[in-house]
Amino acid sequence: MILPDAEKKEAAVLEANKITVRFEGLEALSRLSFAIFPQQIISIIGPNGAGKTTLLNAITGVCPLHIGEIFFKGQSIAGLKPFQIASLGITRSFQQAQLFMNMTVLENVMVGMHPRTTSGFLKAMFRLPSERKEEGMIRDNSRGILEAFGLLSKSGDMAGHLCLRDQRRLEMARAMACRPEILLLDEPAAGLTIREMEEMADIILWLKEKGQTIILVEHNMRLVMAISDHLIVLHHGIKIGDGLPGDIQKNRQVIAAYLGK
């Protein structure tokens, strides 16, 4: 659905309009509005329990909205199921890497290409030529993605055997496999060493350079301030700051929320 005031929204790739999410009476997000512009890194920050992960869940359709709407390229996605939202072009990583541990590294990325491919039950059972062709394409593309994420040498390993650093990379690779419009990252640096964190920052910046829009939830302020183009600050489900990293650092309300003053 194109809105009447489409010109105003033209530039925003994702726009939330007064969204509210409640858990048994508790408002995890209340009347939250924001706009995300393409080819930027937008970080969502805030103290524990501020509603950051809930916001990612709301965008990806995992948590239903009680009030409000979310527009993706002008189209309302509130009420869509997670698989529909992923197919439209919003994919994510999870706070605790959610890989398919019973599959190889390569197969994980191949699953990630699901929305971009079409072969169904019948084509697969009878191995029709079009299915074989698509299968080859999926395999080649997935190898290319693994190479870009530095995991090609591990493509035959089981995903469950990877170290944390590689698990997080693999989860990003899987989310990127369907060439999403927006990539959501939920604390990609949690649990990593300083060196690994720097590598992670490089990967995120490299993705941005290629034109990827990224929404990042992260606790590590050094990382956030170093790579973000824009910050949104949440506190108790309410937006208390929205602006450039430099401005947010001077925002009194934000400082109070973090330091408890």
Add this chain to the structure above:
Amino acid sequence: MKHLPLMVFSLVVFALPLGMGNNYYLMALNIAALNVMIVIGLNLLMGYAGQISLGHAAFFGLGAYFSAVLTTTYGFPAWPTILGAMVVTAGIACIIGIPTLKLQGHYLVMATLGFNVIVYIIMIQLGSVTGGPSGFAGIPGLRIGSFAFESDRKIYYLFWAISIGILSLSLNLIHSRVGRAMAALSHNEIAARCTGIDTETIKIKIFVISAAMASLAGSLYAHYISFISPGSFSIFFSLQTVTMVLVGGMGSLWGSVFGAILMSLLPEILHGVKEYNVLVYGFILMVVLIFFPEGLFPSVRSFVATTFRKKT
């Protein structure tokens, strides 16, 4: 060589009856072939959709009764009726699957359990059509043109050809885009959904396909035995099919083949121990489930793999 195991297996199956004079064992192997069809379908559901059906005996029975009544009472041709029975059974599975598989959790078990009981009661009570508790007799044998499958040996080749066909289609399926999506959703449903996989629809489709496979086996069973009665399609047979999946190994299609063969032949082999056969059957089952919780086939394969690796 992906096709090598399938070719070796086909050769063994082809060669097996050549040196076999005894029709009794052929008959047991024919029933095993039908169980293989049911158990492969059920394993797609249990091993890849993470759902359990306790109603596969009912789908098996629906196929058997559809074929029996339509061909014997109304003179329908056998093969189109078999296909028709598969379509109708698939439709019924759809009606059960759509409301239950859209819910999170194990609602399908309860729904299929209830369904099996209902189908069983209908088979008994609808005596004018099904013959009631005394069963339905005089079902014609299968034939293609003027070629009749009148001996156990001919049926053996027909049934095993069909079950190897089903095995190969199912192996193709699990090594495909849909198969990866199935494996993904059985392991981590949230991650699968956020990767763009329509988990609900895939679960429903797998359930419907597995019901159709059971229906096919049921129709073939009716034409082969020529007499069916409700007792073969009770909840106890459903439990047996689930046991075959567990013994073979959930998620392993080759395991299902061997699980179905083993559990079908075991009662025949145990005839030697006479009145203790149920005891020994139960004991073997218990040992397998305690010491090989992943199923016999995956355990044996990983055992072979590790010993082989040590030697080299």
